[in-house]
Amino acid sequence: MNVEYFSEGLECLMYCGLKLSPEQRILIENSLIVLLQENRFSGMYFWGRITAVKNDYYIAFGYTNDCLKDRKYFYSVDQYQWQLLPFVQSPKIFQATILAPEPFIGDPSLQTFVKLDPTFNIVANQVVSIGRPEVIKLKEEERLAAIVFIISEESAICPRGALYKMVDGRVIPNQMFRGLNDLQIDNLSYYQLYRLPRNDLKSNLSKRSDYNYAIDFLDTIDGVIPLSQAFSLNMQRNERISIIKSCIWLGMTFFHKLGSRKHGFLYLGNGRKNFDLLFMY
């Protein structure tokens, strides 16, 4: 959620039941503005909170050039001192993050050991060999970075037209964006995932007849698997705000105001994926 309209955004996101207490709001908003200034970002966003046992983690991100590619994530335990989240590359860390059974503790330097699932290999002669479950050393800071990355990859949303791809390939927020209209706002195909597109550009464009190269390069959320079960859309406040909640990452909420450029997503949760999703409909 953009820091530009921080309080207003929080009000709109209250439909998930949670928000920030006044002290948190003041601390976060102002410290993020400071962070924006210090790092010379062109945009600063509050990402959300991951509940831990002792201290909660607050996450924010900013960008200078490209709002998809060079996002820099920060975390904070005390809501005003922000540290850069490490960039995680190892797939093992991601695997361990998904599997880690214990909740977050609240100490970034804490190290835990996570047992991965055993691997099954089918050897040439049809014999299945079971690999020993690997044990991974997981630092909580890395785990946090990985979970933030996964969550924002899978469930961060923006309305169609909010991001604009320039001729040189950079993606920036669209200044001309005036919001979705009456007919578009309750349609899931008008919302896009806030990440670098994974689908082919052609397949994304061919989804709609009025395609626009600069806008429709992102993946839309109506194609997220499980189809039509991954997100739930509600209209609130006299049907003027659309609220989209992710069912995969419970706690991820998105709002968009009808006919206004204001939109944003916020994650307030314990960082657990909903693995039971397919049984829950």
Added chain:
Amino acid sequence: MDTNNLSCQNFSLSSSSTVNSNLPLCSPSKKSKKPLTKKQKAEQESSPQCSNIITSSSSSSTTTISLAAFNSETQFQRAPGHEAPNIGYELNIAKSILKQYSTLSGDNLFDHISDIVKRVVDERPPNVIDFFEEFSRNVREQKFHVPERFPPNGVFADCRMFRPAKQILHSIKLPHSGENLDFEGDEDLGGEEFEAELRINIDDSMRMFVTFNERVEQLQFYWNQCGFSISKDDIFQLASSINRLQTHPSIMQCRFWGCISGLKASYYIVEASLSREEIASRLTMMKEEMREKQLPFKVRKNQEAKPAPAHIGPELTPGTYGWELYAKDELEKMTPKAKPVPLAEEIEVYDIPPEYIGNGCNRFSYFVVNCLHNDWIELPIVTPRQIVVSRQIKKFFTGDLEADVVSYPCFPGKEKHYLRAVIGRITAGTYIAPQGYYRRMTKKEKNLYDGINLNQEEEEEEEEEDDFNEGKEEESQDNDIQLMRNERFEIEPLSTLATPAAWVHVRSNILNQGRVVWYDEELADKERKKALAMYLKMRALEEMGEELEEEEDAEEEEDGEEEDMLEGFIHPETGPNILSSCAGDMSNVCSIPWGVRFTSKHTNQKERILIMQSNIWPGAFTFIFENTCESIYMGWGHKFSKRNIPFNHLPPVQSEYPHTIEDFIESTDPSVEDELAYKEWLLNKQKKSEPVGEDLHDYDDDDSQENIDNDD
């Protein structure tokens, strides 16, 4: 505009020297063709900077341009009698290229660009160069909405906000609604008085038992401080709709329980305790129903022991070849040679009975609503089975109370039952208060609460008796009580409260069985068997016409012994008691069941609020500030699970009916004649049996008749 204008002129003047040389030439011609140039000016108001250039150029070329502007077919013709390097001429050519009308949309680029320029200058959008394509698209899009020619909305569609706005207005019941105006003077007053009386009736005896904080807007302030609440607009509506509920005569007290999100809509939930009269009236109905349900099946269905057979006579079961060769008399005596058709054996399953309204899990009623301007809907009571099954499944709420719950194991009920079961579980698990905030009722208060009005003397006697009796009862019924707010409670410093050990559960724990008070199934089973035996004996005796009093007495004695025996080896299930500490909470999925948070860590130390948040039920919060302590739930209604919840597997496929090869023998189908013969034989038989069965209409008796025949 002016700046553009100037720049254009500057450009035209400075770029080529030929213009300068032309200028004096063109001034006389300008005079002679004045009416024409005026006309042109009128035509090309949208592009004044260019028209200026045109007027400054030679006259012959302007005419060709004006032609080109009107007629798209006209190609730019070379005007005769002109030197080739002429800036005015080339500008005109360029302009006419721009002004070519599109054969598809009828637009031309010249107008479009001038529109864009106009918009940019008027609106001054930031970084327009980066979004030029988008901007240009917008401009073109808006060109289709021509306000002069068409009304802005040719067809007026209902605005999105209209319907909810109207509903909200309707729900508030403003006084100027017209019809009610006349009545207001007398009727309303009367109604109010009546209501007030009712309230007073309740209040007098029950005021001291009101433990709920009913002031939602006041609580909203605290919730806001804590960082969990519903939105500001909604809270007012919530307060007014709770007020509507409170004034209902059958409700004693109610409080906002919380919110459960659903996929399509979320539920706002209010917890209420019903007034004593309401409970009493419901209780009688419920007791009747329950007694009925607990009776053995046979006793319930009085006479119909067996379903009527489809028709009389031996079934066409295979077994004997050539049965049609036998004589008819012999056929009647024959019994088919085959295994009897397997009949489904009726196993009577009795659910554990739900607790009575006003007791245990059903102590409080819950009212839900999707939109705050709708009427509250009461949820049904919860049965132990629903609680047990709801623990094994995890579903999203859809927002529709009547939706089916598709799950394995099959959930007995609709979504409203599931919702009620989940609410019950959450409340039992997460409703906490600091130690000493609530207290148990004294005996006197209990009697008052139960509505027993006794004289002083009697009361004393009663109390003595109670002491005597309740020695046993106290232990078993310990959990199922209503607590009262402790008047002498004093808040400790928050730092001492910031540990689960200082907090206690103030709602009774629900046992694995799904009840608060343990229900002895085996005992109930015994009783049912006894009842059935009694019933059968009664029927038998009725028929025989004998008396049964003596035997009954004997039986009772026997039963007494049996019960004593039973009590020895059934251990009632136990769980943590009410008012047990939160530090003792156990969970096999979550090692740390409670999280402690302060609303203010750094700044406002004096007025900070302590929040206890449950990790087992994410979304359940309890806050305490001075003498206000409230619990609320805001979430999806899902219990915490480590990875995924262990769903039950489907049972293995049932084995087929055991059979040998002889059970299925192929035989030729009966011919038409055979079938006719069989029918005739059947008819004959029915005719024969009619005179006998005239007064006995039951098929059973016919059967017995037939059996006797067969035996012969």
